[in-house]
Amino acid sequence: MKTIASCVQEIIVSSPFLEEGLSRQIINFSALAKDLNEPISKMLRKPVKDGAIMMALRRFQQPINLENKDRLKRAFHQLGDITVRSNLSDFTFQNSKTLINSHSKILERISANHQIFYAFTRGMFESNIIISTSEKEHILKTFKKETQIGSQDKLSAISIYLPNGNSKVVGLYYQIFKRLAWENITLYEVVSTTNEFTVVVEDYLVDKAFSVIKDLKI
Structure with a gap:
């Protein structure tokens, strides 16, 4: 009742x-x-x-789960370096049988250049590429036969190195998202690996977003 x-x-x-x-x-x-x-x-x-x-x-x-609360507190204190990359572009393509071949050509091109930012995510129906804007023309040329759903320039990525065992801490990502949302920061994309978490925002929001993420350590 x-x-x-x-x-x-x-x-x-x-x-x-x-x-x-x-x-x-x-x-x-x-x-x-x-x-x-x-x-x-x-x-x-x-x-x-x-x-x-x-x-x-x-x-x-x-x-309140006191044990997890302590884990969460330690995790934020142990956050690693925060890296900011600017001049990024985002492309979304409809999945197809040839999309992976186009993707492999991009990997081959940028494999020797570690200065280029590149992130690729494949969903059920579409795939997303975030890459340094300097490669924009090459992306459009390589994927010209694919169905492009969307694109966005003037983006920046903020990457946070997470402590080992972060995947066992309940609410870690929630706290990050909540703090960003509280400051009215819109996330354009989110990319994560086991120990690295990256948010992509429009350029005009990057300073504000960086400040929020930096304060998570405190």
Whole structure:
């Protein structure tokens, strides 16, 4: 049976910004209770009082796994170097039988040049390439027979070296995404390997995004 407390918990857990605001103690409980009155009344199918909602908000406690909380804290303290690469372009192509052959030609071309940034991701229906803009003309030429879905210039990549064992830490990526979202930073692409995590943003956001990621260590 649903209660006011369970409704409050359901709404908060599904709203990262709200959860963050409550944890920082920067949200007015009275104002929030009034704002939540309508959705909670609909969930319970009966009118509820703002005071009862405010009481549930004050009693709400985030589930804490102390062991994982310590792991998360250590992981952020152990974050490695942060690398920024600018002048990048992004291309999306529809998957085809010949796409891999085109991809192999690009790999052959750039294999001897370690200064070129290159990331390739293949999904079920489309594939994505992020590469230094200096290679844009060659990409368009090599993939000219493929179906291009989209492209974007003026991008930058911020790569973070993660500590060993990061894949066992619950909420590591969530915390990174949440901090970026809280600062209103839109992610154009995300690329990750076992111990490396890269976010791609438009150039005008790179300084702000770098500052947020740098502060994760603190």
